[in-house]
Amino acid sequence: MIEDIDRDVFVRIQTDLLVVGDSIMTDRHHASNGNYEDDHPQNQIGGIIPAFPLSGWLRHGMEEVVHEYDGTACHPGEASANFMKSDVYERDLNDGYHEKGACIDNRKEDDGCVVFDLFGGFGGVPGKVMRRPIKFNPVRSSVNYTRGQAEGHYRRLNRNIVSRNADDNREPLRNAEVDAVANLDGCWHLSFRETKPEFFGLLAKGIDCLDTHKTDFMHQLGGARNFGAGIVDCHLINPLYDERELKRVFDRGKGNTNKMDEKDDQWAEEYRPAFVDALGKRIAEGP
Numbered sequence: 001m002i003e004d005i006d007r008d009v010f011v012r013i014q015t016d017l018l019v020v021g022d023s024i025m026t027d028r029h030h031a032s033n034g035n036y037e038d039d040h041p042q043n044q045i046g047g048i049i050p051a052f053p054l055s056g057w058l059r060h061g062m063e064e065v066v067h068e069y070d071g072t073a074c075h076p077g078e079a080s081a082n083f084m085k086s087d088v089y090e091r092d093l094n095d096g097y098h099e100k101g102a103c104i105d106n107r108k109e110d111d112g113c114v115v116f117d118l119f120g121g122f123g124g125v126p127g128k129v130m131r132r133p134i135k136f137n138p139v140r141s142s143v144n145y146t147r148g149q150a151e152g153h154y155r156r157l158n159r160n161i162v163s164r165n166a167d168d169n170r171e172p173l174r175n176a177e178v179d180a181v182a183n184l185d186g187c188w189h190l191s192f193r194e195t196k197p198e199f200f201g202l203l204a205k206g207i208d209c210l211d212t213h214k215t216d217f218m219h220q221l222g223g224a225r226n227f228g229a230g231i232v233d234c235h236l237i238n239p240l241y242d243e244r245e246l247k248r249v250f251d252r253g254k255g256n257t258n259k260m261d262e263k264d265d266q267w268a269e270e271y272r273p274a275f276v277d278a279l280g281k282r283i284a285e286g287p
């Protein structure tokens with residue numbers, strides 16, 4: 001069954017506004033030709049959303065699923081790190097986490113809890129899932145969904161902190177510019193270095209969890225979450241789809257083919273339950 005699943009899977013991500021601080025990389029220097037204006041509506045700027053915030057967001061959703069099964073997950077921070085708030089770290093350890101790597105006896109590759117298995121950690125042990133950046137482009141026809149790209153519109157937002165003193169007439173005290181992507185819709189590409197049934201059980205449940213809790217501050221993506229950024233509609237695109245079917249998901253003019261509906265039923269009735277079952281067993285075996 002697991003052998004039917006490709007190592008490359010895609011998560012559909014849709015959000016009205018995403019802010020990842022100043023870490024969006026844009027290709028505006030190509031588009032500008034020396035007279036670039038940040039906020040001109042005709043700027044056709046694309047860029048890259050780095051995988052770091054996406055990865056943390058996914059991991060947090062997955063950790064929550066592990067907790068639902070009464071399992072504990074590797075804490076993302078090294079046990080030996082000098083945490084600014086060591087009491088908070090200690091509290092995390094009492095609340096569904098173990099010290100990063102505490103689940104490993106002899107640091108061989110297949111050891112450890114399922115979160116460690118997927119995300120890896122210290123000692124040069126790579127995680128089994130590679131989280132790629134998302135390349136976005138404002139021109140829909142240029143977006144290659146099968147390569148994990150998205151339609152998205154880059155904007156630079158200005159935030160003014162203004163004086164509270166009536167005489168100052170709201171004079172800005174400080175101005176901050178933040179990079180944002182508006183109306184993002186596309187694919188996030190995850191590549192598994194190795195496929196195991198429990199990985200796909202955890203991925204499916206983790207993505208569902210994030211979608212259900214998308215307006216929870218904890219599970220929004222990126223920055224400016226108090227301002228409604230990072231509320232993400234997400235779902236795992238059926239891993240049984242072939243490339244043509246994946247493209248069709250994003251074709252507004254076309255619906256599912258019969259074959260796609262058939263695959264949806266197969267996924268929902270056979271594959272997903274089997275993978276979720278494998279996840280339950282893996283967690284029950286202990287970290």
Ligand SMILES: [Zn+2]
Pocket residue numbers: 073074075098099100101102103104112113114115116287
């Ligand atoms: Zn662990």
